Amino acid sequence: MKVLVIGGGGREHALCWELSRSPQVEEIFAVPGNAGISEIAQCKKIEYEKNFSSLAGLVSKEGIGLTIVGPEVPLVNGIVDYFQKKGLVIFGPSKAAALLEGSKVFAKRFMKKYHIPTADFKVFSNPDKAIAYVEKRKAPIVIKADGLAAGKGVLVAETPQKAVKAIKLIMEKKAFGEAGKRILVEEKLFGQEVSFIVLTDGKTVRPLVSSQDHKPIYNHDQGPNTGGMGAYSPGPISASLHKKIMRRIIIPTLQGMKEEGREFKGVLYAGLMIKGADPKVLEFNVRFGDPETQVTLPRLKNDLLEVLLAVQDQSLNQVHLEWRPQAAVCVILASRGYPGSYDKGKPIKGLEKLSRLSNIFTFHAGVKREDHRLVTSGGRVLGVTALSKNLKEAIRQVYRAVDKVYFEGMYCRRDIGYKALGKKR
Ligand code: AMP
Numbered sequence: 001m002k003v004l005v006i007g008g009g010g011r012e013h014a015l016c017w018e019l020s021r022s023p024q025v026e027e028i029f030a031v032p033g034n035a036g037i038s039e040i041a042q043c044k045k046i047e048y049e050k051n052f053s054s055l056a057g058l059v060s061k062e063g064i065g066l067t068i069v070g071p072e073v074p075l076v077n078g079i080v081d082y083f084q085k086k087g088l089v090i091f092g093p094s095k096a097a098a099l100l101e102g103s104k105v106f107a108k109r110f111m112k113k114y115h116i117p118t119a120d121f122k123v124f125s126n127p128d129k130a131i132a133y134v135e136k137r138k139a140p141i142v143i144k145a146d147g148l149a150a151g152k153g154v155l156v157a158e159t160p161q162k163a164v165k166a167i168k169l170i171m172e173k174k175a176f177g178e179a180g181k182r183i184l185v186e187e188k189l190f191g192q193e194v195s196f197i198v199l200t201d202g203k204t205v206r207p208l209v210s211s212q213d214h215k216p217i218y219n220h221d222q223g224p225n226t227g228g229m230g231a232y233s234p235g236p237i238s239a240s241l242h243k244k245i246m247r248r249i250i251i252p253t254l255q256g257m258k259e260e261g262r263e264f265k266g267v268l269y270a271g272l273m274i275k276g277a278d279p280k281v282l283e284f285n286v287r288f289g290d291p292e293t294q295v296t297l298p299r300l301k302n303d304l305l306e307v308l309l310a311v312q313d314q315s316l317n318q319v320h321l322e323w324r325p326q327a328a329v330c331v332i333l334a335s336r337g338y339p340g341s342y343d344k345g346k347p348i349k350g351l352e353k354l355s356r357l358s359n360i361f362t363f364h365a366g367v368k369r370e371d372h373r374l375v376t377s378g379g380r381v382l383g384v385t386a387l388s389k390n391l392k393e394a395i396r397q398v399y400r401a402v403d404k405v406y407f408e409g410m411y412c413r414r415d416i417g418y419k420a421l422g423k424k425r
């Protein structure tokens, strides 16, 4: 079968790489892809957030049997509905179901209605009212833009003054455009953050192995949030906590969505905060995590194509996910300046050394080919993953690999996975 992967980050490279290991995959296409993806897939430059007719045209012309959507924007804009109307097979939730990520206000009201544990919140569409409210509250306070903001729409304010500044930034200066027409003001939660990601075909739910992302830019979780600076798997989830998350969060969410006429099919990603033994939802995503995918897929034993097709034809009950017992750790190499404005066009050296190492996988994100060499083209540039017998060993190996790569201004966190070992670096 020919497949198409939409997106061009590390997550999509990991998806293409995993699909390339399936004996049933005949050819991979990617839109837009990146330098690393182009080694295993045919990359096409098509606008993919809205231009669904061109994407569908490619699928029909090439006889592509399955399309997999990496990023959230096309899902929230209704790519799945568009493809299905044309009789094309696509993996992901419908537009109605993708609202769980597309509107944080919808998600919070939904959770309240179905008694799914989450932080207390209030919704505002008037900045003056929001400001008057936060001025009376005790800090810290979390301010969130309602709509999609490329992972940047959440501001954790340590004082009411900073909360006021955040409200003005979102609602008056319109830093995230229309996404900031409404905001949430939330109680700040404390604890361990965990990514709990499941596949569902609407009837059966199959959780992926657990993983933990590292969102802040600096070691020991300091500094502003990023898209994710690294991840490890397995994450800090005991069997009893796993059961609780399924019972209190995942199952009621999927049932509630069905009751709302928004049946969910695809990947449901619950970003959770765990305090003691109590999980609460920070956010829902309706797609694979990035960088979580770079640690979960290297642990998957199944044929990914078979798994995704089973979600499609609602035969997931026939599929049992099997995982390698090893631990995986992924470290993101970022450009100087990220998550603010960052350098671009810096030549990348040393990658050929990584391809000679076994159980080290390199996933490209902001990388492009220019005059036969690889140069940086994004904030998150590369993800380097090590798979090893345990977490301690995987951490050792991943940093040994990372130290063979160089580009000017290269930055990475040095403490990925240390939390799980119960120590600071
Ligand atoms: P979200 O996009 O809602 O996941 O928010 C991005 C990040 O902001 C999360 O991964 C958390 O690190 C942080 N965050 C969001 N909501 C809260 C909250 N209520 N309390 C503490 N941290 C939060």
Ligand code: GLY
Residues within 6 Å of the ligand: 151, 213, 227, 228, 285, 288, 289, 290, 291, 292
């Ligand atoms: N790892 C965070 C995300 O995928 O949203």
